[in-house]
Amino acid sequence: MNYLASVGSYAIMIREVFKKPTKWRIMKTLILKEIDELIFSSLGIIIFISFFIGAVVAIQTALNLTNPLIPRNLIGFATRQSVILEFAPTFVSIIMAGKVGSYITSSIGTMRVTEQIDALEVMGVNSLNYLVFPKIIAMLFYPFAIAISMYVGIFGGWMAGVLGGFLTSTDFVTGLQTDFVPFHIAYAFIKTLLFAFIIATIPSFHGFYMKGGALEVGKASTTAFVWTSVVIIILNYILTQLLLG
Structure with a gap:
């Protein structure tokens, strides 16, 4: 019953977010601030993680290719598929659920504890729109960060594969181009947008x-991270079944 009540409260929160919008002059400043806090401040950790994920995928693939009949360009193919389909959109999103989600929950929770939210409501401000809507809009730029993650991850795979002596640069690039399906990029960004909405709203709710x-x-920050991660994983399964199944 508590779970169903939480889902109902979450749905009500989402509806209230889009009611009685704050003046655009104020909202614009809030959105730009959230873009800086949620997206640009996260690029460092995203780039760091993506580079080494790509490198590890390339090395593990190379070490498992023990049959000399298997072409070495499979390393580039496996790196591309792993990074684009799963590691960039899903694994990075779980990391972001911890970093960004904790920031969102703690910042809004602190405002609740210090009665700043009550003060906003006394002044006639729709506090949900004021606090949550800028975060949702800011996270629409999240696919930009994931695109960087894809590029850096594949570059990390190239560095590990070529500099590690597992294959030539030409073989790696050939593997990247082998059986490329453009829809896989669209699939990754569809997932990313939905994950972005989840990362912005579930921590805000908590x-x-x-x-x-x-x-x-x-x-509340810990609970928000757990539930955000669980929803991302379940949603990842459902989207993969619907879009690629």
């Missing part, structure tokens, strides 16, 4: 409706 003091803010 921060906005939390009760208690400073200790509960930390607990």
Whole structure:
């Protein structure tokens, strides 16, 4: 029953977010601030993780190609498929659920604890629109970060494969071009947009409706990360079945 009540409260929150919008002059400033906080400040960790994920995929693929009859360009093919289909959109999103989600929950939760949200509502401001809507719009730029993740991941695979002596640069590029399906890029970005919405809203829900003091803010951040990750994984399965099955 508590689970169903939470789902109902979440749906009500999403509906309220788009009601009684804040003035555009104020909203524009809030959106730009959130883009900086949620997207640009995360690019460093995204690039770092993506590079080494691509490198590890390339090395593991190379080490498992023990049959001399299997072409070495399969390393480039496996790196491309792994990075584009799963590691960039899904694995990075789970990392972002921890980094960005915790920030969102703690920032909104702190405002709840310090009664800043109550102050907004007393002034007649739609606090959900003021706090959550800029985060949703900012996360629409999340596919830009995932595109960088894809590029860096494949580059990391190339570096590990070529500099590690597992294959030539020509073989790796040939593998990248082998059996390329453009829809796989669209599939990855469709997933990314839905994950972005989840990362923006579930942590906001846990921060906005939390009760208690400073200790509960930390607990709400942990709970938000767990539920965001669970929803991302389940949604990933459903989208993969629908779009690629």
